[in-house]
Amino acid sequence: MFDRSRKGERALLLQPHAPGQSDPDVLEEFAELARSAGATVVGTLAARVDTPNPRYFVGTGKAEELKTHRVVLDADLILVNHALSPVQERNLEKLTECRVVDRTGLILDIFAQRARSHEGKLQVELAQLKHMSTRLVRGWTHLERQRGGAIGLRGPGETQLEIDRRLLAERVKQLQRRLDKVETQRAQARRSRERSALPVVALVGYTNAGKSTLFNAMTGAEVYAADQLFATLDPTLRRIDGLACGPIVLADTVGFIRDLPHDLVAAFRSTLAEARDADLLLHVIDASDPERDTRVADVERVLAEIGATDIPQVLVFNKMDRIDADAIPAESPDREGAPRVWVSARDRLGLDRLGDAIASVLGRERIAGTVELPATAGRLRARLHAQGLVAAERVRDDGGWDIDVDAPRNLVEPLFGLPDGDGERLRGALLAPSGDPTYNPESPLHRR
Incomplete structure (x- = not known):
C-alpha cells in the first residue's frame, strides 16, 4: 500500500460529465471549492462518463490517464467533482497511489475549517463521521488485524475495523444527543421570539452571493465576510428597528451550493430551521454571476428539501456595482409574486428600497x-x-x-x-x- 500524503496542497481535479454536457463554469466552481479548502490546483482533467464504472466511476482508460497526470504534475491529492462510492474511492487511491477525495468529502472539509460555534463544530463532525463510516476500509491494513497474540494482550477477537466501526457508531450517537439538545434550545429561542411577535427575516442564497456583507450593511454587525465559498457557517441574528413594518429579526444563514450533501443538510437541520421557520426570505442573488438563474434554481431545490418553499420571498440582486447600469431594469417587476430589489451591499446602495420591500411584504395587513x-x-x-x-x-x-x-x-x-x-x-x-x-x-x- 502507498503512504498517504497529509499535505494535500497540490490538487489535481477530475471533472466527470455526461456526454455533451461539459460546463467550464462547473469546473471553475469546483476549483474555487478546492482553493477554499486550502489546496493549490495544479491541473484539471475532464472525463466523459456515459455509465459510471463500478470500479473507478470513470472508465479504465481515463483512470490510467489520471494516474499519469498525477505523476507528471506531482499532485498529492486528487479531487473528484462527484460523489464516489467507498469502493470507487479506494480503487482510485490504489491505482493512482494518491489520496482521493470526492465532492462530498471536500465540502465537509471546508465546513470543518469554517465552523466556529460549538453547534457548528458538532454538526460538521456528525456529517463527517456519517460520511467516514462507509470508508473505514480505505486501505489501512491494520484495520484487518485481530487483537490478541501475546499473553495479557489477547482481546475478544474483534478486528480493528470492527472496533473502529463500533467506536464511530457510539460517537455518532453521542453527537446526535448533543445536537438534539442544541436544537431544543434553538426551538425555545424561536418560541421566545414568536411570543415577542417579532417577524424573522432570513437571508438565503447561493454561497458567496454576499449574504454576510448585506447582513452587516443592514444591521451594522461585523459578521465575517470574504470573497470565498462558505465564508461563514454559523447563523447570526440581529434586531433591526426603524422599518415601516416595525422591528424585525434578521438572520444570516449558511450559503447553499449545487449538489449539497444530504448528510450535511441533515446535520445542519437546526441551523437551516432559521430559514424554514422565517416569516420572510431575502433570496440574495449575485447579479454579476452569468449563471445566476441556475444558482436561483439550485437554492430553490435546497429550500424545497428543508420545507421552506411556501415562505414569501424578496429577490435581492446584490453586487449591482459590478454590472452595467443599463442592465438594471428601471422598474422591479415581480417574479412569481416575489418583489425584486437591486442593491450593492458593499457600497450600501439600494438598502432603502430593500427596507421598503420588506415592509411591503410584512406590513400588508x-x-x-x-x-x-x-x-x-x-x-x-x-x-x-x-x-x-x-x-x-x-x-x-x-x-x-x-x-x-x-x-x-x-x-x-x-x-x-x-x-x-x-x-x-x-x-x-x-x-x-x-x-x-x-x-x-x-x-x-x-x-x-
Missing part, C-alpha cells in the same frame, strides 16, 4: 388607531412602547394617554390576549365593530 389609556394602564403603555407600536403619544390632563398605534396586524394581535382587560381595551380601540382594521393607508400616520 396593518392596524391603526388611537388608544385612550387611563393613568392606571401603565403596563399596557409600556408594552406598546416595548413592541415599537407607538407612532405618537399625547398626555391628557387627567394623567392618561392618547396613543396612536400603527403597526402590522401580526405584531398587534398577540396583545389582544393580555390579561386584566388590557387586551380587550386595545382590541376595542383598534378594530371597528365589523372586525376590520380602521387603518387608512392615506393617513399621515402611515407615513411616520
